[in-house]
Amino acid sequence: MTYDLIIKNGKVILETGAVETDVAIKDGKIAAIGFNLENGKQTIDAKGLIVSPGMIDAHMHLTEMGPRSDWEGYETGTRAAAKGGITSCIEMPLNQMPATVDGKTLKMKLDAGQGKLSIDVYSFGGLVQNNVSKLHEMAEMGVPVFKCFIATCGSGHPEDFSDVDDFVYYEGAKEIARLNKILAVHAENAIICDELGRIAKESGQTSAKSYVDSRPVFTEVEAVRRALYLADVAGCQLHVCHVSCPEAVEEVTRARQAGQNVTCETCGHYLAVDLDDFEKIGNAAKCSPPIRDKDNQVRLWEKVMKGEVDLVASDHSPCTPNLKEGTVFEAWGGISACQNTLDVFFDEAVQKRNMPLTQFARLIAGNPAKIFHLEGKGTIEVGNDADIVLIKPNSPYVLKAEDLEYRNKMSVYVGRKIGAQVAATIVRGNVVYELGKGIVNPHKGKFLKTR
Structure with missing residues (x-):
């Protein structure tokens, strides 16, 4: 199988524990979790990163x-x-x-x-x-x-x-x-x-x-x-x-x-x-x-x-x-x-x-x-939506007002030294945000409902 995206070498938080493994994504869903996954149209090397829901x-x-x-x-x-x-x-x-x-x-x-x-x-x-x-x-x-x-x-x-x-x-x-x-x-x-x-x-x-x-x-x-x-x-x-x-x-x-x-x-x-x-x-x-x-x-x-x-x-x-x-x-x-x-x-x-x-x-x-019964959300497991955040631990930075995406640049955290960073955000398989690049793929979200 050819995957749309493979996240390799990261520490992946599964329900049973955090393990260094790969996560493959196809058609917006998590398609496989395992070692040495190949055949990805796109690959993210997550070495040193936490791969979290x-x-x-x-x-x-x-x-x-x-x-x-x-x-x-x-x-x-x-x-x-x-x-x-x-x-x-x-x-x-x-x-x-x-x-x-x-x-x-x-x-x-x-x-x-x-x-x-x-x-x-x-x-x-x-x-x-x-x-x-x-x-x-x-x-x-x-x-x-x-x-x-x-x-x-x-x-x-x-x-x-x-x-x-x-x-x-x-x-x-x-x-x-x-x-x-x-x-x-x-x-x-x-x-x-x-x-x-x-x-x-x-x-x-x-x-x-x-x-x-x-x-x-x-x-x-x-x-x-x-x-x-x-x-x-x-x-x-x-x-x-x-x-x-x-x-x-x-x-x-x-x-x-x-x-x-x-x-x-x-x-x-x-x-x-x-x-x-x-x-x-x-x-x-x-x-x-x-x-x-x-x-x-x-x-x-x-x-x-x-x-x-x-x-x-x-x-x-x-x-x-x-x-x-x-x-x-x-x-x-x-x-x-x-x-x-x-x-x-x-x-x-x-x-x-x-x-x-x-x-x-x-x-x-x-x-x-x-x-809240949000089906297909909340965990990294095969079949769920590929909603993933990559976290860069032990990477302190000081938040500045100009870093904020808000319409009005106010936050209690402005001026605070924060010891970790979001390296990437993936919404149903779409890389929406990347550290150093900003919002790279907006408007991929949807209004969803529960049964």
Whole structure:
């Protein structure tokens, strides 16, 4: 057989372990794995490189449509993702307007992105205050998961996303269970966080610490507990988004041990940036739940290393520079992160903390594919899509703003020394990015759906 591409001599992360072997690709699929594979139309010598499943970013915001289209569209967002070793993402139903809350708005988004994708994109559906009867439309169009907020969100614009009260959360969870889909939740206690934030703002507090103190750990833990209990009563599979503290992970672990079908994620910035960094970086590091202190980060790492966290995502949530101006309470809360989630996490997890390569691959690819039922994704095995990232270990570089593919060149990682680099990103057999050359083959991505 003649293959389209052979990756030779790299350390390949398989589910059973990392081995030095070759990977052959044909027609966008992994066709063979073994030693001394030959007859490739193209060959990549991966000697000294890690050959990993491409990252599946299960939490990414893009804003192709509406008044926020200058924040981050499909063109720049998916180019940045490809440069960062991401081969697929699940795109959030916000921050674009109109938000993705029914079949019509989902179709609008899919139409708007045609021909602009450099990676494969799945879409979240949205659960908001008045759309439980519309959830089936998005399920029938192949969304793998629905997102809701039990924290305050949205601008009040009629086309913007909105949070749900406990009754709609419960009713939505029942309907999502009936549809055999998954509910993902942003869990913070809205009333307490909003009131603490109002008090801090009115008293003139402006430090990063004052913002973090307005969203204390117990507000996240309480909301996770409530989300877990109501989802369990509704019989709905639950995924807890962007967990920032080990206490919230413990709630998920306890529920899972009791038999509940629940998973959770954390994000690269919670593991790589702490409150002291937030104070130095400024509003670019504002997000919710917030970046917390070093002790919290150390204990969160313990949960990750023990396997209590199911996946690592970027929560790429960009905006324009002017929205990061003003005091910390006035600034937009979101971090531009997708381009550097993988290399920073590899550096922090594998190189600094000796995480096994198999665990690394599960957290960035295998588990997201399994949890969200993304067929043919997440692992390097014969028959799967050839979604692969080549990682160059022990190759430190300092990130500069001009290195970013984002529409707006902001990142908490600018100026950071990162100890590994993405050497190449391959999407269904297409080499999309190469170190030293940049994006070499854009627009090879597709919108995908689940059954």
